[in-house]
């Protein structure tokens with residue numbers, strides 16, 4: 001019987017059926033649900049790691065020991081894991097080793113659009129690209145066979161539309177291969193220069209074998225229909241192209257994209273009149289095909305930026321523009337993502353925003369990044385995970401040389417708990433080691449909220465639901481060298497306390513840390529706890545000054561008929577931030593709070 | 595059922611569009627159709643626009659619907675209908691939940707809410723159905739089952755009676771939610 005699965009569910013299922021015993025991941029859209037699903041299976045070890053480098057190395061160690069393992073991450077996660085990824089390519093595997101990268105054409109939830117197929121070329125490892133959920137399952141199984149047969153890392157590259165689309169899947173049985181023997185072998189496992197020099201030629205030889213496998217495998221399949229138009233495509237582009245062209249074209253669908261099947265491509269090119277290469281983002285296949293002297297049309301016609309769609313293919317290939325019946329004179333209101341009602345980040349930003357003319361806010365990545373938006377506008381920089389603390393130090397060091405008025409901007413670093421564990425700690429060590437006087441605020445909502453509430457070292461629960469000791473952020477901060485008197489812990493629901501701490505942080509002349517601690521209001525237990533905690537507006541006192549509205553809380557609404565503010569009791573969970581900012585004491589505690 | 599059908603659900607994070615599409619797509623699958631479903635959810639957990647798209651037929655390639663190709667659009671929040679209207683086929687069906695969630699951009703005065711757009715579009719859209727599914731669900735005793743009220747309306751207007759929806763609902767929902775959602779489904783169907 002077939003079941004509907006997302007690509008991510010199918011990848012997890014494929015890993016399970018392939019007999020994977022160890023897997024590690026750090027969350028990141030659109031990859032997160034791979035581990036969330038895999039950890040639900042019996043008879044596996046699954047974990048959340050604090051970052052992608054850790055995840056990759058844990059999985060590598062397991063492969064060396066002789067079991068099948070994988071690590072999964074979003075595309076930018078592979079940047080963090082790039083060091084072990086590049087080096088381990090020389091080691092090969094023992095038990096099969098797979099790294100899953102979930103790329104994001106169009107950046108639905110990401111900071112860049114990097115095409116990680118290029119990473120497979122750089123590292124000289126295999127790249128597989130499934131185009132629907134069934135292939136996610138099948139390719140995952142094939143990946144382990146290839147990894148073990150050719151003693152190589154296999155990278156599975158998926159994109160958002162593959163990860164988050166559902167299609168029917170036929171499941172199979174799980175087969176766990178016997179754990180392989182680990183034999184000590186320094187020449188294979190210790191990459192000192194002498195060994196690496198021997199391994200590199202082995203890898204090059206391996207690539208030739210893999211290229212000839214790529215020519216033979218069904219993972220690269222030709223479908224001949226009309227041969228006037230031939231299309232080489234991969235991943236989701238295959239589905240779009242089939243949708244638009246049906247049997248009006250012939251196809252070479254690339255599922256095994258590094259190394260490419262040169263002979264198959266030459267054969268296909270010779271049989272069709274005009275050859276197109278249709279791939280999202282980088283001209284990864286096109287550049288190689290052109291380097292073989294084969295004429296093809298690719299990025300001259302199809303954009304590098306953004307994602308494809310059937311209408312884009314139709315427009316470019318058939319010159320038929322998309323039509324819509326309804327020209328919209330009216331627009332839907334802007335509905336950007338917002339900090340939720342009761343979000344603990346709101347109280348902090350409410351006070352922090354008051355410093356926006358006097359401070360430089362070096363931000364990071366998480367729900368709290370939304371603090372850059374109105375009404376707070378309390379974030380000035382965001383590069384990558386962990387960069388808040390470090391970039392703030394550079395800003396401060398440059399401040400010291402500046403002659404313009406900018407030198408009065410005091411740097412604050414803003415970082416979430418999960419991000420702090422991911423890559424903030426080394427930055428904090430740098431801050432105390434070099435005694436750079438900035439103030440770091442750790443926004444501890446006790447969960448990895450942005451990616452959908454994954455556990456982390458601070459929550460005390462592992463991916464498999466085991467209870468671990470909660471990692472104490474205070475102890476970590478002190479261990480990194482922050483003086484006791486320069487560390488304060490606040491509750492951001494208490495605006496007075498928050499204001500005082502920010503003032504102290506602003507005035508500090510030594511490295512200073514504020515931990516802003518309050519659980520995310522969406523955590524299930526917290527939702528239950530706060531279900532009946534409400535605020536309400538007393539219309540007799542409300543003068544409609546909108547001070548509360550300027551906290552940006554989505555539970556606050558304007559009642560057009562009476563020109564007063566009202567609070568949506570479904571969303572409100574009684575954080576009282578609006579109550580504290582109301583100059584007329586018009587907002588009162590209700591429900592359990594009263 | 596028509597050869598290929600495209601269904602687009604639009605709403606705001608937290609409204610339950612995903613559950614509705616899960617029930618729909620599983621119903622189609624059990625009936626032997628090929629189904630693909632795509633969802634994009636914005637950055638935050640709540641508050642942003644969300645859409646799920648279902649494509650069903652004998653053989654489906656693309657999981658996403660093209661502009662002007664949706665047989666039906668269901669706006670779980672009133673103004674979300676406008677955001678996706680150019681995906682509707684000329685003779686397509688538009689179901690609008692007469693229920694507003696004003697984004698904070700409206701309260702802050704950054705972006706106007708199109709309160710009256712339905713009056714203007716009622717002439718242009720042949721198959722427009724407007725009702726308050728939130729109120730229907732609330733009257734039944736659980737506002738959260740609004741998404742299943744809307745499911746009932748979809749089944750009715752797309753004439754999908756060949757599928758045994760109550761049994762699909764039973765399969766897809768936890769036992770304790772089945773009874774209330776059965777009521778919600780029938781209320782939506784009788785709309």
Ligand SMILES: Cc1ncc(C[n+]2csc(CCOP(=O)(O)OP(=O)(O)O)c2C)c(N)n1
Pocket residue numbers: 026027028029052074076077080365366367368385415416417418419420443445447448449450451
């Ligand atoms: C290298 C990298 N890995 C993963 C992500 C995806 N990601 C974005 S924010 C985030 C977690 C944020 O959690 P936290 O710091 O606790 O902040 P919160 O969202 O809870 O406010 C993750 C995993 C990323 N952007 N970059």
